[in-house]
Amino acid sequence: MQAARLLIVGPQGSGKGTQGARIGDLLGVPAISTGDVFRAAIKDGSELGAKVQSVIDAGDLVSDDLTFEVVRDRLQQPDAAGGFLLDGFPRNLAQVALLDGYLAERDEPLTAVIELGVARAVSIARIAERAREQGRTDDTEDAIAKRLSIYERETAPILDVYRERGLVDTIDGVGSLETVTARILGALAARGIARPAAA
Ligand code: ADP
Numbered sequence: 001m002q003a004a005r006l007l008i009v010g011p012q013g014s015g016k017g018t019q020g021a022r023i024g025d026l027l028g029v030p031a032i033s034t035g036d037v038f039r040a041a042i043k044d045g046s047e048l049g050a051k052v053q054s055v056i057d058a059g060d061l062v063s064d065d066l067t068f069e070v071v072r073d074r075l076q077q078p079d080a081a082g083g084f085l086l087d088g089f090p091r092n093l094a095q096v097a098l099l100d101g102y103l104a105e106r107d108e109p110l111t112a113v114i115e116l117g118v119a120r121a122v123s124i125a126r127i128a129e130r131a132r133e134q135g136r137t138d139d140t141e142d143a144i145a146k147r148l149s150i151y152e153r154e155t156a157p158i159l160d161v162y163r164e165r166g167l168v169d170t171i172d173g174v175g176s177l178e179t180v181t182a183r184i185l186g187a188l189a190a191r192g193i194a195r196p197a198a199a
Pocket of ligand 1: 011012013034035036038055056059060061062063064067087088089090091095138147
């Protein structure tokens with residue numbers, strides 16, 4: 001058995017938030033979404049929220065240092081001691097280096113990286129639907145276009161780094177929620193990552 005120290009990576013609209021939460025639940029580890037943390041901070045009117053709101057609404061990335069601070073604090077919570085699933089972090093090579101440093105200090109390397117793939121047309125259609133349903137303030141046409149291009153330019157390259165380490169499982173993100181979840185669980189099980197048997 002391997003601990004579940006996981007990343008889920010995929011373009012906007014790939015369903016990584018939804019699948020990340022499901023996989024976290026099924027494996028008994030917290031799914032930590034930096035986007036969700038930021039959105040909650042904005043909603044609460046906290047200092048963090050005030051710092052990030054305009055950046056997020058424009059579709060730009062929050063600074064690496066601030067984002068890493070948020071992730072590090074969250075990983076230090078007791079529920080993440082046995083494993084975690086990070087959704088939305090790291091998002092560029094600088095963030096990979098920050099995460100590597102943190103995990104190396106603890107001697108707790110990542111155990112798998114789930115790459116959730118969907119065609120661009122599918123992801124655009126899904127975001128349009130989400131914009132209608134959830135009214136996210138960063139789901140405007142301009143912000144979406146910017147986020148997709150940041151994904152292609154800055155985030156996709158992080159997969160090459162993890163691929164070289166033999167960590168990446170590429171999962172087809174098109175299919176029912178259950179089908180995609182089953183694909184991910186299957187790939188993780190092949191690495192010896194599964195929910196621990198109830199004690
Ligand atoms: P999406 O994947 O659709 O862009 P997220 O919920 O993952 O949605 O992120 C929403 C926004 O939060 C991003 O556009 C960015 O401004 C900010 N954000 C999230 N994660 C990071 C990160 N790792 N680094 C910098 N900014 C981030």
